[in-house]
Amino acid sequence: xxxxxxxxxxxxxxxxxxxxxxxxxxxxxxxxxxxxxxxxxxxxxxxxxxxxxxxxxxxxxxxxxxxxxxxxxxxxxxxxxxxxxxxxxxxxxxxxxxxxxxxxxxxxxxxxxxxxxxxxxxxxxxxxxxxxxxx
Amino acid sequence: xxxxxxxxxxxxxxxxxxxxxxxxxxxxxxxxxxxxxxxxxxxxxxxxxxxxxxxxxxxxxxxxxxxxxxxxxxxxxxxxxxxxxxxxxxxxxxxxxxxxxxxxxxxxxxxxxxxxxxxxxxxxxxxxxxxxxxx
Numbered sequence: 001x002x003x004x005x006x007x008x009x010x011x012x013x014x015x016x017x018x019x020x021x022x023x024x025x026x027x028x029x030x031x032x033x034x035x036x037x038x039x040x041x042x043x044x045x046x047x048x049x050x051x052x053x054x055x056x057x058x059x060x061x062x063x064x065x066x067x068x069x070x071x072x073x074x075x076x077x078x079x080x081x082x083x084x085x086x087x088x089x090x091x092x093x094x095x096x097x098x099x100x101x102x103x104x105x106x107x108x109x110x111x112x113x114x115x116x117x118x119x120x121x122x123x124x125x126x127x128x129x130x131x132x133x134x135x
Numbered sequence: 136x137x138x139x140x141x142x143x144x145x146x147x148x149x150x151x152x153x154x155x156x157x158x159x160x161x162x163x164x165x166x167x168x169x170x171x172x173x174x175x176x177x178x179x180x181x182x183x184x185x186x187x188x189x190x191x192x193x194x195x196x197x198x199x200x201x202x203x204x205x206x207x208x209x210x211x212x213x214x215x216x217x218x219x220x221x222x223x224x225x226x227x228x229x230x231x232x233x234x235x236x237x238x239x240x241x242x243x244x245x246x247x248x249x250x251x252x253x254x255x256x257x258x259x260x261x262x263x264x265x266x267x268x269x270x
Binding site: 013014015016017018019021022023024025026027028030032042105107109110111112114116118120 | 148149150151152153154156157158159160161162163165167177240242244245246247249251253255
């Protein structure tokens with residue numbers, strides 16, 4: 001059983017590395033948020049650039065404080081509602097530090113038992129110029 | 136030690152899930168390739184759509200056979216050379232099944248000791264238009 005656990009551990013360590021490399025290589029901005037706490041668990045470089053904050057300063061913060069015009073509890077509740085409802089549109093907000101209008105696309109999931117929300121954050125002008133799928 | 140290993144195992148299982156959710160949520164097309172074998176280890180839905188192949192049919196295939204005009208050994212070597220050299224441009228190719236001109240941006244890394252290449256595959260027309268969405 002010990003051997004099997006160690007073998008699994010090796011496999012899982014590979015996902016850890018793949019996760020990191022993928023989050024750095026994607027051009028989309030992503031933030032992982034704890035559903036209960038509303039706090040940022042991880043953010044990729046594209047998200048840090050879009051929000052105008054260092055990763056170390058972002059992790060642990062309430063995600064709501066990175067956006068204007070939304071109270072903390074209401075913000076996380078709005079993310080959750082949209083994450084549950086596939087027909088709901090993105091959440092419109094403004095990145096507080098960079099004053100960038102954004103659209104937030106949340107996905108709810110569970111990792112190691114804890115409910116999390118993955119937020120893809122798209123700057124509005126890039127979406128308009130790219131003519132992509134958001135409407 | 137057993138307890139610590141199990142605790143680590145829980146943490147690592149979380150990265151497994153985060154990896155999967157992130158790879159599905161990103162609009163960029165990504166393929167993981169084994170450096171030695173040249174075979175596809177994983178691909179996200181955006182990559183499957185761009186290459187016109189089901190994930191289950193793609194995994195295990197030589198990555199070179201998804202692109203035209205490149206021999207297998209030469210293709211993986213070209214990916215490797217670009218992955219090592221940050222000043223090198225992307226690799227130009229054509230997706231064989233969908234006849235889509237693409238640019239491949241490789242990143243070399245090691246996971247659990249095995250050398251891997253992460254390839255971001257951008258369709259050329261979308262890149263020119265300034266967006267990154269296909270269809």
